[in-house]
Amino acid sequence: xxxxxxxxxxxxxGYGQYFEIDKVLFEQKxxxxxxxxxxxxxxxxVMALNGAIQTTEADEFVYHEMLTHVPVLAHGRVKSLLxxxxxxxxxxxxxxxxxxxxxxxxxxxxxxxxxMCKTWLPNHSAGAYDDPRxxxxxxxxxxxxASCNERFDVIISDCTDPVGPGEVLFSxxxxxxxKRCLNENGIFxxxxxxxxxxxxxxxxxxxxxxxxxxxxxxxxAAVPTYIGGAMAFAWATDNPEARKLDLATLEARFNEAGxxxxxxxxxxxxxxxxxxxxxxxxxxxx
Ligand code: SAM
Numbered sequence: 001x002x003x004x005x006x007x008x009x010x011x012x013x014g015y016g017q018y019f020e021i022d023k024v025l026f027e028q029k030x031x032x033x034x035x036x037x038x039x040x041x042x043x044x045x046v047m048a049l050n051g052a053i054q055t056t057e058a059d060e061f062v063y064h065e066m067l068t069h070v071p072v073l074a075h076g077r078v079k080s081l082l083x084x085x086x087x088x089x090x091x092x093x094x095x096x097x098x099x100x101x102x103x104x105x106x107x108x109x110x111x112x113x114x115x116m117c118k119t120w121l122p123n124h125s126a127g128a129y130d131d132p133r134x135x136x137x138x139x140x141x142x143x144x145x146a147s148c149n150e151r152f153d154v155i156i157s158d159c160t161d162p163v164g165p166g167e168v169l170f171s172x173x174x175x176x177x178x179k180r181c182l183n184e185n186g187i188f189x190x191x192x193x194x195x196x197x198x199x200x201x202x203x204x205x206x207x208x209x210x211x212x213x214x215x216x217x218x219x220x221a222a223v224p225t226y227i228g229g230a231m232a233f234a235w236a237t238d239n240p241e242a243r244k245l246d247l248a249t250l251e252a253r254f255n256e257a258g259x260x261x262x263x264x265x266x267x268x269x270x271x272x273x274x275x276x277x278x279x280x281x282x283x284x285x286x
Pocket of ligand 1: 109160
């Protein structure tokens with residue numbers, strides 16, 4: 001990578017995006033990844049792992065708010081929450097906003113991602129690692145959920161795409177592990193790619209997760225740097241009522257939580273479960 005050159009993302013074959021690299025801030029081979037962080041005039045600081053854009057300062061709020069506040073407010077009484085992945089710290093920042101959560105465990109495979117993002121993307125974690133409710137574990141998420149003795153009300157899989165170390169976080173074994181770590185009526189959510197580009201990944205999740213939970217559905221939001229359309233978030237729970245809450249209930253919970261957001265609103269929360277027909281069809285035919 002070099003200043004004033006272009007960074008081409010290599011996630012999808014035959015289609016992609018590029019960013020102008022105004023300034024290279026950090027580049028290193030870590031235990032798991034080729035980690036790059038650079039400055040771009042439009043998106044601010046951008047972080048990529050192995051050629052795939054992970055997060056940017058400009059649009060991360062959409063992704064992190066939707067993966068946090070939707071399950072937490074839908075559940076309504078979250079005391080314990082597990083994040084798998086999430087090394088940039090943005091998910092943790094949103095989770096710690098919920099004062100009612102007593103215990104937060106984050107399991108990240110690569111400690112270097114956490115350290116480098118604390119240094120180069122400080123607004124992502126915004127001090128959340130110092131919250132006394134937080135425990136950071138450096139381990140593979142699939143091993144953690146297979147052996148942990150704790151149960152959680154919400155599990156958020158903030159993972160990379162299903163290639164490399166992130167692949168196991170889309171496996172049947174991982175979903176089985178998450179199910180065993182969920183309290184009764186707990187909720188599992190996960191980034192599940194952009195269905196227009198990665199429909200097989202969506203269908204794999206439906207087939208695999210449906211073995212373990214009564215309901216496996218998706219909700220969506222458009223995150224500009226995850227190109228090719230709106231992103232799907234997997235939603236799995238034994239409590240089908242959790243995604244059918246009326247607006248008044250969601251508004252009451254949101255107001256009571258007293259958190260400030262830039263993307264999330266209770267009305268958007270409700271609307272995000274209404275899926276385009278081609279996505280519904282992909283789910284039903286999985
Ligand atoms: N928002 C991003 C996206 O959609 O591309 C994901 C960002 S977050 C940086 C992904 C994190 O998952 C990375 O820090 C990566 O190290 C971590 N990760 C990947 N595979 C993992 C695994 N098997 N166990 C735990 N963490 C993992």
